[in-house]
Amino acid sequence: MTTPDGRRPTIASIAARAGVSIGAVSYALNGRPGVSSETRQRIIDIANDLGWRPSVAARSMVGSRAHSVGLILARPADTLGVEPFFMRFIAGLERELSARRIALLLQIVEDHAAAIEAMRLWWAERRVDGMVITDLWVKDERLPVLAELGLPAIAAGRVPGGGDLPSVSTDDEAAVSAAVDYLVALGHRRIARVAGLPVLNHTQLRIDAFRRAMRVHGLPARDIVTTDYTWGEGARATRTLLSRRTRPTAIIFDNDLMAVAAVNVAQEMGVAVPAELSIVAGDDSQLCALAHPALTALAWDIQAYGAHTARALLQRIDDGHAPSLREQAATLVVRGSTAAPVKAAR
Amino acid sequence: MTTPDGRRPTIASIAARAGVSIGAVSYALNGRPGVSSETRQRIIDIANDLGWRPSVAARSMVGSRAHSVGLILARPADTLGVEPFFMRFIAGLERELSARRIALLLQIVEDHAAAIEAMRLWWAERRVDGMVITDLWVKDERLPVLAELGLPAIAAGRVPGGGDLPSVSTDDEAAVSAAVDYLVALGHRRIARVAGLPVLNHTQLRIDAFRRAMRVHGLPARDIVTTDYTWGEGARATRTLLSRRTRPTAIIFDNDLMAVAAVNVAQEMGVAVPAELSIVAGDDSQLCALAHPALTALAWDIQAYGAHTARALLQRIDDGHAPSLREQAATLVVRGSTAAPVKAAR
DNA sequence: CTGAAAGCGCTTACAG
């Protein structure tokens, strides 16, 4: 697969073998007119034989495209690790990217300051053609930097303040309503929400959605606790809620890890699930299906979310703009962790 | 930060502003002799002012280095997601890589055939200077391809058959012994092992280590079950082991997710943890510290493992070879899931 | 101490 001298083949090696100019090789390989079909076929055969692929560096220079996009995750590694979301999202991104021969550059950093520095560097070095932005904050300092640099980007999640950044977002309103409506139909009146990081925009959007969904049923939405998505804070939030004088009969969590933690806490506190406490998980991963009892969860296609985000970003890079898309709403998958409350609250 | 025409600055823009040749700019910026110190400073100031960074594509062309390394994860996305290992490992890799301004290209694929195709493509396109190879199989078809291509690589984990691929590996022998010795000291005689994927080399190495550790104490190692690391198979394996006529009083798991699943299964089957069943988890993530009861686990520094792997790979790329390294052995962190068996077995 | 030039591997007008 390598040329005799041990180096990777170039169009020059192909041209030499075929006895034509390098220009002819390029035309032949790129399907452009200007070479006879026999010559073209001969060149293609030689290229395949040599295992030749165009050097990205050379293509980048001439086309001023990096043929790569970047993703920077700005959360502590320990938190990312246990969150099944990201791997599935990344798998979805790549399904779309690798089909188009675009590489994904991944960086994991501690905070937004580091993320901004990394973005600036990647852009200045022409490493990426665009960025996927996740975990948008209510006030997100990355946004003005993207604008300043003119760095094409797409947000995975709604953009605060409706900036000019196109986004692919989830229908949180519908998802949260589905969970609340179902619990209310079961007879629950006192429903709590264990939300994610308060600085995140989607945390606030979902809290708002929760409030509205409760209001539709004439119910107050007092029991809202924010967390950092970890098992620890999920457990703590559950403990807090279950220690209140009138405790909730149902809790809706913003991810699945915390919901599993809640099952453990309930058991530890002698609260039966689902008889005395119904639990709804926010994402439907392995954990939910196999916990004990299995968890009712909001299920949505995270890989598709990733794929759509990638597609939107590529469109943005190619056309200069992209429409903001809305993903299909999550659906409620009912399992063993939800039931009618044993003693109807109030 | 951009030049007046809106495009990213190049050394030509800097040269124009400074009134010198582009060669002088390059010398000044690379700290090479050939420019007066005043000129050098003026050039550096302009470069900083412009936010200039050398284009990787251009540097790649001249230096024939991609300034990137690749990581291809060949597991189903759903399995990867719940496995805290990978994010921590990647975070460790990047700690080392980004300090050296090397980018990490990540790809997630379904199987080794796809991984091989992706590796070939990356190498042919000159996208990467080297690869990190994880999850080595007992018979791993990626290895001959790396050799054929002459693609510098480093294995995270021991290499089957002691091929010429350098590796950074863990001391599985010591880790497994630590767990077995501790359980035996507590009075356990019947100890089971729930291992990972049987095709993986380290699964077999750890099983061997388990057998040897048991033999040291004159104990048989009959109860060994392999799994795919998922919650589901962890639960199933636990159920199988606990259904045997003489059931084990302790189980050592190959990751933490399965250990948490085992706690649930034990509860479901009315087996008290740790009184009737001691549980040791294979990796020490959040899940272990906060499960109920908290899990005794083999703790090791996965981020350091990633960092060392990256460093070894960079050395391999630079020097053409790298020594195989051995990580510090995992240590046993004792928590609430292990205790002396209530009724001493046998 | 500084400038002009070649070259890395491609693509793409531009001549023949």
Next chain:
DNA sequence: CTGAAAGCGCTTACAG
């Protein structure tokens, strides 16, 4: 239908 040449943004011998 084909070849010779310029250019992408750098680095690095090589002259002055």
